[in-house]
Amino acid sequence: MAVHSKHPETLALHAGWRADATTGSVAVPIHQTTSYQFNSPEHAANLFALKEFGNIYTRIMNPTTDVLEQRLAALEGGVGALAVASGQAASALSIQNLARAGDNVVASTDLYGGTWNLFANTLKDQGIEVRFVDPADPQAFARATDERTRAYYAETLPNPKLRVFPIAEVAAIGRGFGIPLIMDNTAAPLLARPFEHGAAVVIYSTTKYIGGHGTSIGGVIIDGGNFDWQAFPARQPLLNTPDASYHGAVWTEAVKPLGPIAYIIRARVVLLRDLGAALSPFNAFQIIQGLETLPLRITRHSENALAVVKFLSARADVVKVIHPSLAKGFEKERADKYLSGGMGGLVGFELAGGREAGAKFISALQMFYHVANIGDARSLAIHPASTTHSQMPAEEQRAAGVSEGYVRLSIGLEHIDDILADLAQALDQAK
Secondary structure: OOOOOOHHHHHHHOOOOOOOOOOOOOOOOOOOOOOOOOOHHHHHHHHOOOOOOOOOOOOOHHHHHHHHHHHHHHHHHHEEEEEEOHHHHHHHHHHHHOOOOOEEEEEEEOOOOOHHHHHHHHHOOOOOOOEOOOOEEEEOHOOOOOOOEEEEEEEEOOOOOOOOOOOHHHHHHHHHHHOOEEEOOOOOEOEEOHHHHHEEEEEEEEEOOOOOOOOOOOEEEEOOOOOOOOOHHHHHHHHHHOHHHHEEEHHHHHHHOOOOOHHHHHHHHHHHHHHHHOHHHHHHHHHHHHHOHHHHHHHHHHHHHHHHHHHHHHHOOOOEEHHHHHHHHHHHHHHHHOOOOOOOOOEEEOOHHHHHHHHHHHHOOOOOOOOOOOOOOEEEEOHHHHHOOOOOOHHHHHHHHHHHEEEEEOOOOOHHHHHHHHHHHHHHHHO
């Protein structure tokens, strides 16, 4: 039965699945299988030729994972999705699906440290140049663009800088060149709607808020179906010229009868097939369980974070609090425009005592977990300069918003009194 609701609370529970046709099971089964029986030689040939869709091998698709993909696409307002093994895999494949050696991508400076390293080093070693620009000026993306630029890339609510990205402004610039904007919306699911502002592709680390339980690593790429890949054919050669890795298919033509899904289909049948960053069916099942409560959880994360911001702002030993609710000027305008559903659960702050005080604070926490993660139901804390961003040179750390005394909090779902009590005692011991 199709679900026609546009409400995320309903879609998170019902999109992509009703019940198992054979057993009547309401819960999505875990299809823990590598491969699938073909009905006939003709059926097998049609699947491999993309004349019809179906299951071939779990490295490429899986029925449990398919439900997760359908549900996330419905929630985000996209036409299709590809679930992969991690958020890092989603970031890499989203770029590799458009760019090859000799091409370039323009990316925001405000990125998670792991993404920065992927872009600045690993993709560089593969021959793909990533040019970093400050998103405070959207026109910086245009200035960094040349004839080999294939995509723009940014985070909606960058971790750890927490400065909201100008989605519509940069998306409009890109569309004038035939360049799609890829948005990592990991820190703001349901709070921000990148497709509604012109983004072409949205990615997530589903490990974070979407899963929410801290048990399963995963990622997803979602195709908005709203980008004309043929408007500037020379700009997107991987989608508009014969693909030798798939018997000469021209993707924008090969799948046109099936809808505007050229980008997401190529990501699946070429990159996922060849690079193998497949999400396990068990992790897909686990992430579905978390997804079902996301609309409720993300609201509480945001509410608790606002209370923490108020608490930290009143402390004399905290010299700065970083949160979208405290933004000023054009940054406030962007926060209000794009985070229409809430300001998120991430809070950053700087202690007067710098690196030493930050270490003491982390050590003194009793309820907060000291882990390299965000978006868990539990409250988490970390010192990015010595952990998540430690591979970056000091200058690049500062560009990403990481100082020696910066501490990042991911505010969980505990009672707010207990959250504040743990922060208070740890701050007292850090003086």
